[in-house]
Amino acid sequence: MLIRNQHPDYRKPLASGDAETLGVEAGEAVARFLEHRPNHRATPLRALPALAHDLGVGAIHLKDEGYRLGLGSFKALGGAYAVIRLVLETAEARLGRPVGIDELLSPDVARIAASMTFGCATDGNHGRSVAQGAQLVGARSVIFVHGGVSDNRVEAIARYGAEMVRVAGTYDDSVAEAARVCEAKGWTVVSDTSWPGYERIPGLVMQGYTAIMREALAKLPQPPTHVFVQAGVGGIAAAMAAYLDARLGDERPTFIVVDPARAACIFETARAGKPVKLNHGEPTVMAMLECYEPSLLAWRILARKADAFMTVEDEDAVEAMNRLARPLGHDPVVVAGESGAAGMAGLFRAARDPEMRKSIGVDAHSRVLLIVTEGATDPDRYRELVGLTPADLAAGQAVAAK
Numbered sequence: 001m002l003i004r005n006q007h008p009d010y011r012k013p014l015a016s017g018d019a020e021t022l023g024v025e026a027g028e029a030v031a032r033f034l035e036h037r038p039n040h041r042a043t044p045l046r047a048l049p050a051l052a053h054d055l056g057v058g059a060i061h062l063k064d065e066g067y068r069l070g071l072g073s074f075k076a077l078g079g080a081y082a083v084i085r086l087v088l089e090t091a092e093a094r095l096g097r098p099v100g101i102d103e104l105l106s107p108d109v110a111r112i113a114a115s116m117t118f119g120c121a122t123d124g125n126h127g128r129s130v131a132q133g134a135q136l137v138g139a140r141s142v143i144f145v146h147g148g149v150s151d152n153r154v155e156a157i158a159r160y161g162a163e164m165v166r167v168a169g170t171y172d173d174s175v176a177e178a179a180r181v182c183e184a185k186g187w188t189v190v191s192d193t194s195w196p197g198y199e200r201i202p203g204l205v206m207q208g209y210t211a212i213m214r215e216a217l218a219k220l221p222q223p224p225t226h227v228f229v230q231a232g233v234g235g236i237a238a239a240m241a242a243y244l245d246a247r248l249g250d251e252r253p254t255f256i257v258v259d260p261a262r263a264a265c266i267f268e269t270a271r272a273g274k275p276v277k278l279n280h281g282e283p284t285v286m287a288m289l290e291c292y293e294p295s296l297l298a299w300r301i302l303a304r305k306a307d308a309f310m311t312v313e314d315e316d317a318v319e320a321m322n323r324l325a326r327p328l329g330h331d332p333v334v335v336a337g338e339s340g341a342a343g344m345a346g347l348f349r350a351a352r353d354p355e356m357r358k359s360i361g362v363d364a365h366s367r368v369l370l371i372v373t374e375g376a377t378d379p380d381r382y383r384e385l386v387g388l389t390p391a392d393l394a395a396g397q398a399v400a401a402k
Contacts (some may be wrong), residue, residue, distance in 0.1 A: 050329030066375025080133030233297030
């Protein structure tokens with residue numbers, strides 16, 4: 001299902017604060033921070049010409065966030081970045097002087113960081129990022145996970161020294177519990193969703209994501225005409241849409257937000273024209289996108305800068321995972337987790353449906369940009385859905401390269 005944006009604020013300028021948080025200068029600031037991360041390098045941008053021919057479009061490029069900062073997910077850019085920014089800001093306040101990123105591991109800053117505790121709710125990847133950021137600066141982290149988060153993902157977070165807390169219910173229940181406990185204990189909650197009165201820290205999380213589009217635009221031979229980005233609470237999609245607007249203005253591409261049909265909180269919000277909280281239903285295979293209430297900050301941006309909203313089924317995401325693992329022609333092998341492949345699933349749906357193609361202007365000259373937001377962050381689940389392990393694919397890549 002696909003709908004065009006009909007919101008009264010559609011195509012209006014972003015609120016000044018949102019434009020500042022997610023604009024070009026903010027992207028440059030993120031790039032400067034990343035230069036101080038020892039394992040940072042730009043993630044690959046991959047061309048898929050055979051798939052483009054098969055789908056009847058001019059070009060497809062894919063930004064592969066499975067290689068991001070050792071976490072295998074775009075979320076590595078958000079939570080850790082926010083934690084580092086908050087530590088430096090706290091150090092400035094306590095020391096009474098400016099504190100730069102180059103002082104992050106200095107004794108004065110390290111002592112302040114050690115006194116701080118960061119908490120968050122997560123489906124998996126955001127929690128790993130917050131925990132990694134806390135470990136980098138010597139702070140404490142407490143991560144809240146709901147019952148649907150796999151043991152593999154819980155263990156992956158705990159490896160970064162986080163204290164893990166299981167919460168009954170859904171992701172939204174874990175968000176509420178994290179906020180409650182952090183407020184009661186005086187900890188800093190680093191959420192990737194926002195609510196009334198809580199927007200600045202989610203804004204910092206989203207600011208970290210701007211590195212993705214900044215890197216992509218630097219490498220693309222031409223700007224894209226269409227961008228498909230998956231949504232959970234909406235943060236990644238809103239960050240991409242806002243940055244594209246800042247960089248390209250009236251020349252920005254048509255921007256399509258993709259939701260799982262079983263957890264389509266952004267889609268239903270767009271259809272209603274106001275934030276909608278969904279009832280919890282049958283779980284979606286796209287577990288990292290299983291969110292039932294949108295971020296208010298993200299929706300404010302998407303209401304202005306997203307052009308269309310669509311849903312995909314679980315089988316669409318699994319098809320996209322398998323197509324990337326077993327590509328056409330000489331297209332590269334890409335390991336995409338079930339949530340990471342959702343944007344491509346949206347392209348599959350749209351490109352194969354004549355009415356959808358017409359609605360968003362997809363044709364033989366379209367240049368499509370996709371983001372694989374995560375690799376196989378749950379290897380067992382990946383093997384179950386694809387029939388291969390990431391190691392199998394890596395071995396095949398090595399043979400093909402010889």
